Amino acid sequence: MIYFDNKQFDTEIKYDVYLLKKYLTEHYDEDTAIALLKNNSSDIDKLAEALGEIDVEFFCLYFMSDTFVPKGVNDDGSYPEDHTPNVARTLSRGHYELWDIANEIFIEDKRDKAAIIEPRGYAKTTIFDMAVSVYLHCYKKSLFTLLGAKTDTDATQFLDSIKKVFNENKKIIKNFGKLIDIKATKVNGERYTVNANEVEFTNGTYIRTVGSGTSVRGANWGGIRPTVFIGDDFQDEKNILTDAAREKQYSKWTKEVEEVGDKAVYRNGKKIKAATKIIAIGTVLHIDCLMSKLARNNDYYTVLRRAIILEPGQTxxxxxxxxxxxxxxxxxxxxxxxxxxxxxxxxxxxxxxxxxxxxxxxxxxxxxxxxxxxxxxxxxxxxxxxxxxxxxxxxxxxMNDASSIGEKWFKSVATRAKEEIENHTFTKTMLSIDPASTTNKKSDFTAMAVGSKATNDFTYIRDLLMKKLGYEQYCKKAVEILERNLDVTHINIERNTFQGADVVRIKELITESPILKGKKYEWINEMQKKNKDEKISTVVDPMNNGQIIICSDCEDSKEAVKQILEFQGQLYTPHDDMIDCISELENKIKTIKVTTTVKILDRKNFGL
Structure with missing residues (x-):
């Protein structure tokens, strides 16, 4: 059973005829549509081939219906004879709008550059990378298509999906021939090139893939420069971490990608050759990432869609x-x-x-x-x-919305009285310390937090300190916190500030403490090389959702919570000591393995 336009078709031919009539009527009129169907009743695929050349949407729905149209078993549960059930979903109106844009770019030649910004998982790659590429090479609309992705592996995966269509789609093979044929030879006797990164089609067209880290300067195929460039997710997380990285990626696009092809050719005021088409497909990763900048570039026709359709003024x-x-x-x-x-x-x-x-x-x-x-x-x-x-x-x-950069990250911080917190059963406990080296007005705070994972998997900050302390003061305060929290088993201290000297001193003070003397701890003293904002971002949602709960009775609790609520990212925040300390604790405590003691029972107690 084929499901389309809120109708059901029990055979492929019924669906094909319905689709042809619908789109012929749209392009001409109903009488012409009926006449054309009658005149081509012996081979409607040829009629479909002609119609497909002037309508990308029709081409995809007719020749690639297995990908885009839901197909299932018959109503009685039997298996259809002329089509295979699939797991395709009914397309949204947004998908059809993308095909309209493809028509404007590749058929009507109205646009040369487009930025297609869609939510993650919206099938934008299938709609505007794979399917459009198949269309372009079936009809020789592009002699040389260059496909770009963030990595070489991603790019080759895109090409694999395109090759699969040309190798397995029976309708395309019947109407357009075997366009990928590794056994065929060219006029000069050479074999057509078909590998993981490039395909020479038997109709004289070519596709090559490239990762975003590879230069595309001077790209050509037999003297032909790219006629279409499709950059699909051409940016990576590493391309947005710093201002320099973001600028480098955008500069690469404008200086290399946009210059990879040819300009339009005019003769006597008439366009005789279209410009190379430049298409960027992706999702917003940062307010100044590649896709965000292209969306603000007036040279690009931009589609920006969000998963949730908001009303005017709604958030x-x-x-x-x-x-x-x-x-x-x-x-x-x-x-x-x-x-x-x-x-x-x-x-x-x-x-x-x-x-x-x-x-x-x-x-x-x-x-x-x-x-x-x-x-x-x-x-x-x-x-x-x-x-x-x-x-x-x-x-x-x-939502393709990175406008919240610079806003406060934490909307709320859950707090509880110590008496209430201590009613929970804890499975593991750690002291985490983010030390500071100076005590002047602009210095960071030394932040300490004792955190425990409870049986409900929430994290409870049972004790904390946030003060400007000298080296010896800091080491003594660390020992005082350990004396108040005897169930601490792991101590995590950032190594960047004192290079391990503070660990040595704290260990000395532990041996002098009558309460802690002889107690063994697991020590973690590592250099922090991870991007701080990236690390803190891992606790934003647990903190906002109340899964990390802070004791409200400590001397510095009020100031610590205030500092957390003021955090807007390290570029916009003067102090991030406590949230940095807590994020380090939360990430480290997850790695602690809890060892359970197994008690061996005497068989005699069971009468054995």
């Missing part, structure tokens, strides 16, 4: 964090109530998710919001949970 926060005050009493919105269930520390992880999911199902009609691909994105599992668990990634990858 994602309006959906997930909505609350209202009724008769002086604040009432959280349904999504906020659902969030609180999902992160309820009194429930175990499975119970939290199940109860939150049930709450969503009970209020689904009221909680539903509009998305660009309802066939794929479930509001609870695919969007709400991703927002709660990793807001930064959600805003970037699904």
């Amino acid at each position: 994602v926060e309006d959906i997930f964090e909505y609350g209202e005050t009724i008769e002086g009493e604040y009432k959280p919105g349904l999504w906020l109530q659902c969030h609180d269930i999902y992160f309820d520390e009194k429930l175990n992880e499975d119970e939290r998710k199940e109860k939150a999911r049930q709450f969503y199902e009970d209020h689904k009609e009221e909680m539903q919001f509009e998305t660009w691909w309802p066939e794929k994105w479930d509001c609870f599992n695919d969007l709400a949970i991703k927002y709660w668990e990793n807001r930064a990634a959600f805003m970037s990858e699904l």
Whole structure:
């Protein structure tokens, strides 16, 4: 059974005829469509081939229906005779809009440059990389296509999907011939080149792949320069970490990619050759990443879509964090109530998710919001949970919004009284220290935190210190914290400041302490080389969701929480000591292996 346009077709031929009539009518009129179908009834594929040349959308739906059109078993459960069931989803209107843009670029020659910015998982590669490339080479619309990706491996994977279509799609092979044929020879007797990075098609066209780290200067094939360049996810995380890296990637694009092909050729005021088409496909990773800059470049036609369709003036926060005050009493919105269930520390992880999911199902009609691909994105599992668990990634990858850079990262910090915290059962405990070397006005604070993982998998900061301390003061304070927290088993101290000298001194002071003397600890004293913002970003969502809870009774608790709430990224924040210390603790404590003592029971006690 084939599902299209809210109709069902039990055979491929019925679907093909319906599709042909629909698109012929759109291009001409219904009478012409019927006449053409009658005149070509003996071989409608040839009619489809002609129509496909002037309509990318029709080409994809007709010749690549296995990829884009849902197909299943017959209503009686039997297996269809002329088509194979697949797992394709019904396309959204956004996908059809992408094919409209492809028509404007490659058929109507209205545009030379485009930036296609879509949410992660929106099938943008399938729609505008794989399918468009197949179209271009079936009809020889591009003599030399250069496919770019962030790595060589990604680029070759894109090419593999294209080769698969040409090698396995029976409709394409029947109508356009065997365009990939490693046994065929060219006029000069040479074999066609077919390997992981390039394909010479038997119709005289060519595709090559390239990673973003490889230069494309002077790229040509037999004297032909690229006629189409498609850069699909041409940027990587490493390309956005610094201003210099971001500028380098954009400069490479403007100086190399945009100059890789030819300009349009005009004769007597008439265009006789189109310019090389430059297409960038991707997702926003940073406010100044390659895709963001191309979106602001007026030379590019830009499509920027977000997973959630927002109303004018509406934000994602309006959906997930909505609350209202009724008769002086604040009432959280349904999504906020659902969030609180999902992160309820009194429930175990499975119970939290199940109860939150049930709450969503009970209020689904009221909680539903509009998305660009309802066939794929479930509001609870695919969007709400991703927002709660990793807001930064959600805003970037699904909402294509990096505008929050420079804003405060932490919206809330959960605190509890020490008495309440100590009622939990803890599985492992660590002291983490981020020392500072000076004590002047602009100096960093020395930050210490004792954190424990509880049986509910939450992290509790049971003790902390945040002060400007001299070297000897700092070492003594570390010992005092250990004397107050005898269940600490691991001590993590950043090595960058004192190069391990502080570890030696603290160990000496431990041997002098009547409480700690003879106690053994596991010491972690490593240089911190990881990007600080990247490290702190790993605790943003656990902190905002109340999965990291700070004791409110410590002397420095109030100032520590205030410092955390002020954090906006290291470029915009004067002090990040406590959140850096906690992020280091949270990442390290996960690696601690808990050893359980096994007690051997006497068989005699069981009467054996």
